[in-house]
Amino acid sequence: xxxxxxxxxxxxxxxxxxxxxxxxxxxxxxxxxxxxxxxxxxxxxxxxxxxxxxxxxxxxxxxxxxxxxxxxxxxxxxxxxxxxxxxxxxxxxxxxxxxxxxxxxxxxxxxxxxxxxxxxxxxxxxxxxxxxxxxxxxxxxxxxxxxxxxxxxxxxxxxxxxxxxxxxxxxxxxxxxxxxxxxxxxxxxxxxxxxxxxxxxxxxxxxxxxxxxxxxxxxxxxxxxxxxxxxxxxxxxxxxxxxxxxxxxxxxxxxxxxxxxxxxxxxxxxxxxxxxxxxxxxxxxxxxxxxxxxxxxxxxxxxxxxxxxxxxxxxxxxxxxxxxxxxxxxxxxxxxxxxxxxxxxxxxxxxxxxxx
Numbered sequence: 001x002x003x004x005x006x007x008x009x010x011x012x013x014x015x016x017x018x019x020x021x022x023x024x025x026x027x028x029x030x031x032x033x034x035x036x037x038x039x040x041x042x043x044x045x046x047x048x049x050x051x052x053x054x055x056x057x058x059x060x061x062x063x064x065x066x067x068x069x070x071x072x073x074x075x076x077x078x079x080x081x082x083x084x085x086x087x088x089x090x091x092x093x094x095x096x097x098x099x100x101x102x103x104x105x106x107x108x109x110x111x112x113x114x115x116x117x118x119x120x121x122x123x124x125x126x127x128x129x130x131x132x133x134x135x136x137x138x139x140x141x142x143x144x145x146x147x148x149x150x151x152x153x154x155x156x157x158x159x160x161x162x163x164x165x166x167x168x169x170x171x172x173x174x175x176x177x178x179x180x181x182x183x184x185x186x187x188x189x190x191x192x193x194x195x196x197x198x199x200x201x202x203x204x205x206x207x208x209x210x211x212x213x214x215x216x217x218x219x220x221x222x223x224x225x226x227x228x229x230x231x232x233x234x235x236x237x238x239x240x241x242x243x244x245x246x247x248x249x250x251x252x253x254x255x256x257x258x259x260x261x262x263x264x265x266x267x268x269x270x271x272x273x274x275x276x277x278x279x280x281x282x283x284x285x286x287x288x289x290x291x292x293x294x295x296x297x298x299x300x301x302x303x304x305x306x307x308x309x310x311x312x313x314x315x316x317x318x319x320x321x322x323x324x325x326x327x328x329x330x331x332x333x334x335x336x337x338x339x340x341x342x343x344x345x346x347x348x349x350x351x352x353x354x355x356x
């Protein structure tokens with residue numbers, strides 16, 4: 001029988017000292033603020049190396065090592081240097097569990113990914129997406145609110161509500177600690193095929209911590225993942241999004257992402273996740289209590305703000321009612337503009353540049 005020790009703060013370890021579960025306080029103080037290894041919790045040492053926020057194989061596959069990403073503070077950073085601290089052992093473990101199998105599947109393209117999901121890879125992909133989301137937001141504890149070093153306004157991560165990120169951390173590292181995850185814990189996963197020949201860049205990423213949703217595009221593959229809805233948004237949007245443009249444009253893809261993000265925000269009671277030790281062998285697992293699904297009355301302006309905020313550098317090429325730039329975004333922010341559907345609810349052509 002496996003034995004575990006639960007420390008006064010709620011952290012659980014096995015008898016070899018391996019951390020099975022990080023308490024919220026330990027996650028906040030050690031992983032987020034002090035930069036300990038986000039997988040095992042080890043303190044910084046010469047046994048540390050750097051873990052790419054976006055994995056090295058992905059940067060190589062998309063040819064973006066020397067490209068830059070836009071940070072929340074308005075600064076830019078090269079993808080190749082955008083990293084967080086991780087001990088060497090855990091770095092290798094993450095490569096073995098996630099990066100090696102996922103890279104082979106993704107580099108095979110859309111059909112390869114679909115086959116992987118059909119053959120049992122769904123949970124692995126969801127765990128990998130949770131890992132990327134986690135690393136993106138842990139990095140913000142090293143990104144200044146103001147890129148001007150003369151202004152000591154603290155770090156972007158200091159403003160985060162961390163309870164949701166604590167759960168995502170538990171899911172992302174579960175496989176490294178032998179923690180099982182109930183199927184009900186996983187969120188809504190959407191896979192879309194893109195016409196990569198028409199994309200200016202082979203890679204794109206967007207996420208929102210408040211709505212726990214991400215979008216990642218890798219050549220001809222787009223993945224949208226709602227991390228903590230336990231599948232609810234998929235049901236909420238199944239009728240609305242049962243038919244989409246094909247191929248789907250970059251702007252339309254951002255709208256699909258924004259609609260999932262908005263749906264998650266409209267859920268009244270979030271699922272309650274916990275790590276427990278189950279069965280005669282006391283195996284650790286992450287499980288969930290699912291409340292009755294209750295949804296707030298739909299508020300178009302919430303969708304509008306999410307959509308406008310998700311457009312990023314695509315906004316400059318958008319025309320709405322003959323207006324562009326900031327004025328177009330203000331119209332989109334009302335929530336009454338769609339690039340997916342026309343006024344009759346019919347699917348728009350992917351080449352349409354104007355919303356209704």
